[in-house]
Amino acid sequence: MQKTGRSFLNNVTGWILPVLILIAWEAASRIGLISPNVLAAPSAVAEAFWRLLLSGELLQNIWISTLRALSGFAIGGAIGLVLGLANGLSSLSRNLTDTTLQMVRNIPHLALIPLVILWFGIDEEAKLFLVALGVFFPVYVNTLLGIQSVDPQLVEMGRVYGMSRSALFFRVILPGALPSIFVGLRYALGIMWLTLIVAETIAASSGLGYMAMQAREFLLLDVVVLSILIYALLGKLADSLARLLERQFLQWHPAFQPA
Amino acid sequence: MTVISFTQPAERARYQEGAGAQAVPDSKPKVPRETAPAARAATEPAAKTALSLRGVSRRFGEKEVLKGIDLDIPEGQFVAIIGKSGCGKSTLLRLIAGLDDPSSGKLTLGTDGHAHRTRIMFQEPRLLPWARVADNVAVGLTGLSKGAEARETALSLLAEVGLKDRADEWPAVLSGGQRQRVALARALAAKPYLLALDEPLGALDALTRIEMQALLERIWRQEGFTAVLVTHDVAEALALADRVIVIDKGAVSLDLAIALPRPRRHGSADVAALEGRILAALFDEQDA
Numbered sequence: 251m252q253k254t255g256r257s258f259l260n261n262v263t264g265w266i267l268p269v270l271i272l273i274a275w276e277a278a279s280r281i282g283l284i285s286p287n288v289l290a291a292p293s294a295v296a297e298a299f300w301r302l303l304l305s306g307e308l309l310q311n312i313w314i315s316t317l318r319a320l321s322g323f324a325i326g327g328a329i330g331l332v333l334g335l336a337n338g339l340s341s342l343s344r345n346l347t348d349t350t351l352q353m354v355r356n357i358p359h360l361a362l363i364p365l366v367i368l369w370f371g372i373d374e375e376a377k378l379f380l381v382a383l384g385v386f387f388p389v390y391v392n393t394l395l396g397i398q399s400v401d402p403q404l405v406e407m408g409r410v411y412g413m414s415r416s417a418l419f420f421r422v423i424l425p426g427a428l429p430s431i432f433v434g435l436r437y438a439l440g441i442m443w444l445t446l447i448v449a450e451t452i453a454a455s456s457g458l459g460y461m462a463m464q465a466r467e468f469l470l471l472d473v474v475v476l477s478i479l480i481y482a483l484l485g486k487l488a489d490s491l492a493r494l495l496e497r498q499f500l501q502w503h504p505a506f507q508p509a
Numbered sequence: 510m511t512v513i514s515f516t517q518p519a520e521r522a523r524y525q526e527g528a529g530a531q532a533v534p535d536s537k538p539k540v541p542r543e544t545a546p547a548a549r550a551a552t553e554p555a556a557k558t559a560l561s562l563r564g565v566s567r568r569f570g571e572k573e574v575l576k577g578i579d580l581d582i583p584e585g586q587f588v589a590i591i592g593k594s595g596c597g598k599s600t601l602l603r604l605i606a607g608l609d610d611p612s613s614g615k616l617t618l619g620t621d622g623h624a625h626r627t628r629i630m631f632q633e634p635r636l637l638p639w640a641r642v643a644d645n646v647a648v649g650l651t652g653l654s655k656g657a658e659a660r661e662t663a664l665s666l667l668a669e670v671g672l673k674d675r676a677d678e679w680p681a682v683l684s685g686g687q688r689q690r691v692a693l694a695r696a697l698a699a700k701p702y703l704l705a706l707d708e709p710l711g712a713l714d715a716l717t718r719i720e721m722q723a724l725l726e727r728i729w730r731q732e733g734f735t736a737v738l739v740t741h742d743v744a745e746a747l748a749l750a751d752r753v754i755v756i757d758k759g760a761v762s763l764d765l766a767i768a769l770p771r772p773r774r775h776g777s778a779d780v781a782a783l784e785g786r787i788l789a790a791l792f793d794e795q796d797a
C-alpha cells in the first residue's frame with residue numbers, strides 16, 4: 251500500500267517539470283514572446299491534433315510509420331539476433347562473417363540514403379532497408395557480446411551436470427546473454443525511430459515524416475510541432491515497452507529486484 | 510621428502526594409538542603403491558576401490574603439473590588433499606571428476622555404471638542467477654527426473670541443507686554460505702557415487718565454515734559417498750577426512766590415515782599433533 255503510494259508520488263514528481271514548461275510555453279506564445287512563425291503554441295498544436303485526428307489523416311500516418319518501423323525492426327533485429335547467436339556459438343561462423351560485418355558497421359547507414367533511393371526509389375523497400383540495416387548492428391553486436399560474456403564457469407557447470415547442447419543453450423547461454431541482448435534491443439529501438447524520421451522526411455509519400463514535410467511547405471507550424479511530439483511519444487512508448495519486457499525477463503537480475 | 514622420525518619405538522606406538530594415525534613414509538621420487546598400505550588398513554580391508562590412479566600425469570605445454578600419481582581410494586572414504594597453492598590440487602581434482610584427461614597414466618573409476626554419478630563442487634557456488642533456488646538444485650537432476658518430481662526432490666534436498674523456505678528465491682539474495690549450501694544440495698541431488706570438492710568452503714567466513722563442515726560431514730555419513738576434498742585448511746582436513754594426502758611439486762608427499770573418532774572436536778590435542786605433522790610435510794621441514 252505504502253509502496254504503491256510512493257511510486258505514484260515518484261511518477262508525479264517526474265511530470266512536474268514538463269507541465270511547468272508547457273505552461274510557460276503557452277504563456278510566452280500568448281503574450282507574443284514566441285512568434286507563431288517560430289514555434290506554435292501548445293494550444294495550437296492541440297487544435298491541430300484534434301483536426302487531424304478527426305480527418306483521420308493523423309491515425310493513418312501514425313499507422314503507416316509504425317508499421318514501417320516495426321517491420322524494419324523485425325527484419326533487421328531477427329537477422330542481427332540470428333547472426334549474433336551463430337557467431338557467438340560457432341567460431342567457424344564467426345571467422346567467416348565477423349570481420350566483414352565489423353567493416354560494414356563503420357559505414358553510417360544513413361550515408362546510404364542516396365544509394366538506397368537509386369535502388370528502391372521512394373518505395374517502402376527503401377525505408378525497410380534503412381531501418382533494418384540500422385537496427386541490425388546494435389542487435390548483432392550486443393547479442394554476440396552477450397554470448398561471449400556468458401560465465402564460462404557456468405557453462406562448465408552445465409556440462410558437468412550433463413546438460414544436452416540445447417539445454418545448455420536455453421538454460422545457461424541464452425539467459426546469460428539476455429541482459430546484453432536487451433541493451434542492444436533498446437539501442438536499436440532508438441535507431442529505428444531515428445532512421446525512420448530521416449527516411450520519411452527525405453524519401454516518402456506518406457507517414458509522419460512526410461506529414462511534417464508537407465506541413466512545412468504550407469507553413470503549418472502547428473502540424474510540424476505535432477509530428478515531432480508524436481515521434482517523441484512513439485519513441486518513449488517503444489522504450490517503455492522494452493523496459494517492461496526487460497523487467498519481465500530479467501527479474502532475477504539484482505538491478506531489477508525490488509529493493 | 511617427509512619422514513616422521515620418532516626417538517623411540519615406544520613413543521611411535523603411543524603416538525599412533527593416541528592420535529590414531531599412521532605415517533606413510535614417503536620415498537623419492539614417488540610413493541610406491543605397495544609401500545603405502547596404511548590408508549587402506551585404516552578402513553575396511555574388503556572395501557571396493559572407488560577410484561584408482563596409476564602413474565597419472567598431467568602436463569600443460571612444457572610444464573608437468575602432476576608427475577605420476579598413484580592413488581587408490583576405497584569406496585566411502587573421505588579423502589582430503591592438501592598442498593601449497595599451484596601444486597596441482599585442482600588439476601588432480603578435475604582429472605578425478607572427469608573434467609580433464611591425464612596426459613599419461615590411467616585413472617579408473619570404481620564399479621561400472623557409476624561413472625556418471627561423479628559430481629564436483631567448485632570453490633564458487635556457480636548457481637544459475639536466472640533460476641530460482643529450487644530450480645538450481647534441480648539442475649543436479651538433469652537427465653534423471655523432471656517437473657514436479659524433480660521439484661519434490663529439490664525441496665527435500667533443500668530441507669537437508671536447511672534452506673527449504675528459500676526455495677523460490679533468486680540466488681542473488683542469498684548469502685555466500687547459503688549459496689554454497691544450495692550448490693551442495695545440487696551436487697547431492699543425483700546421489701553421487703563420488704563427490705569431488707574443490708575448496709568449496711574457501712570463500713566463507715570462519716564460523717560459516719565450521720557450520721558447513723558439520724553439515725558436510727553429517728550428509729557424507731548419511732549418504733556414504735566417496736568424497737575427495739581439496740582444501741588449504743589443515744584444520745578442515747582434520748575435521749572431515751579419513752585420510753589426508755599432501756601434494757608437493759606434483760607428487761604425493763604424505764599419505765596419512767586419520768582414525769580419530771567422529772564427530773571431531775576442533776582444537777583437541779590429537780588434532781593439534783596431526784596438524785603439526787601435516788604442516789611439517791607441507792613445508793618440507795625434514796628435508797633440510
Ligand SMILES: Nc1ncnc2c1ncn2[C@@H]1O[C@H](COP(=O)(O)OP(=O)(O)OP(=O)(O)O)[C@@H](O)[C@H]1O
Pocket residue numbers: 569574592593594595596597598599600601
Ligand atoms: N589449463 C591450464 N593451462 C595451463 N596451465 C595450467 C592450467 N591449469 C592449471 N595450470 C597450471 O598448473 C599448476 C597447478 O594449478 P592448479 O590449479 O591445479 O593449482 P592448485 O593446487 O589448485 O592451486 P590453488 O591452491 O591456488 O587453487 C599451476 O601452475 C597452473 O598455472
Ligand SMILES: [Mg+2]
Pocket residue numbers: 598599600707
Ligand atoms: Mg585450485
